[in-house]
Amino acid sequence: MRIAYFTHSLASCWNHGNAHFLRGVLRDLIARGHAVEAFEPEGAWSLANLTRDHGEAGLDAWRAAYPELRSQSYGAVKPVVERVRDADLVIVHEWNEPALVAALGAQRRRGAPGLLLFHDTHHRAVSEPDAMRRYDLGGYDGVLAFGETLAEVYRGWGWGNRVFVWHEAADDRLFHPPAEDGPREGLVWIGNWGDGERGEELETFLLAPARATGLPLDIHGVRYPDEALATLARYGARYRGWAPNAAAPALFARHLATVHVPRRFYVEHLPGIPTIRVFEALACGIPLVCAPWHDAEGLFSPGEDYLLARTGAEMARHLAALRDDPALRRSLVARGLATIRARHTCRHRVDELLALVGALRDRAPQEVPA
Secondary structure, eight states: OEEEEOOSSSSOOTTOOOHHHHHHHHHHHHTTTEEEEEEEEOHHHHHHHHHHHHHHGGGGHHHHTTTTTOOEEESSSHHHHTTTTTOEEEEEESSSSHHHHHHHHHHHHOOOSEEEEEOOSSSSHHHHHHHHHHHHTTTTOOEEEEEEEHHHEEEETOOOGGGOOOOOOOOTTSSSSOOOOOOSSEEEOOOOTTTTHHHHHHIIIIIIIHHHHTTOEEOSSSOOOOOHHHHHHHHOOEEEEEOOOHHHHHHHSSEEEEEEEOHHHHHSSSSSOOHHHHHHHHHHHEEEEESSSSOOOSSSOBTTTEEEEHHHHHHHHHHHHHHHHHHHHHHHHHHHHHHOOOOOBBBHHHHHHHHHHHHHHHHHOOOOOO
C-alpha cells in the first residue's frame, strides 16, 4: 500500500510524545514493504523549540536511530493534499491544523480512493471539546482513539462503530533491555512538567518518596518553569534537561527503577489510558512503579508487570523494596517484558491497523459526522 501520515512532527520528540509511537509504526510498515510518506507542517512548534534549544545536533539521535525514516515539510495545504490523493491510506494526527483536516476530508468526499482516518492521542477531546469539535471530519472513514474512554467520547459525537481503539505501544527495535546489564543506581524519570496538570502529583509520588528512600533521582524533560526547578532542587533531584527519546533506553539501563505519574486528565477524565512511557519502560526491562491510574482495559497486570502506589507513603515503600530486593526487580522485569512482547509492540499495532483497513474496505459506505 501507499500510506501517508500527517503528523505534527516526525523529526522532533520535544514535548511531542506521539512521535515515539509513530516512528515505530512507520518503520514497521516500511519493513513490510509498504510505501510510506510522512508529512509535517513548516514551522512546527516541537521542531522549532528543539532546534532553538539544541540546534541541528538535537536531531542527531533520531536520525541515527531511524535511518529509514524521512518526513517532508509542507507550507500551503492544497498542494500536499493533492499529492496524497491516490494514496491507499491517509492518517491525520489530531495535532494538525483544521484547514488541513478539512481539505483532506473534502478530497475524500470528492472521490479520493484511499481510506482516510483521524488519529487522536491526546486529552483535548475532554479538556478542550469545543476546539476539537471544530475539526471537520466529514469524509473521514473512521477515528483511531488511543484508549476506550476516548473512543467513547467520539461515539457520543456520532461515530458509532467507526471509531476504533488503537493503543500506543513500544517500538521494541529500539526499546529493549541492554545486551549486557551494567551498574544501576537510583531512579530516573523522563517526562515534561505538564503545565500544572501533575505538579502536586510529582511532588507526592516522585520527589518526596525518592528523598524518603535515599534514592538519587535524575529527571529529564522540558518546559520546567523556574518554580518547578526550585521544587526539584528542594528535594535534591538532579534536573538533566531534555533527552531525545532515542536516548531513553540507555537512560533506563543506568537506573534501578522508574516511576509513572499520569497527568490529571488521564486519571480523572480518560481513565485506562497510560502514557507511552509505561510501554517503553517495561520494554526496556526497568522496574516500574505507577502513581494511581485505573487499567480499565486490562492492558497490564498490576502487581506483576509493575507496582501500583495509591499514596505517597506506599510509593516510598515500593521504592524501598525495589532498592533492597533484587528478586523483586527481576520478577517485575521478566513479567513486564513478557507482556510487552506478547501484545504491546508497534508490530502488534501495525497488525491491528492492517486488519482494520481490510475490514473498513469491506464495509458499505455510510455517512459519518462532520
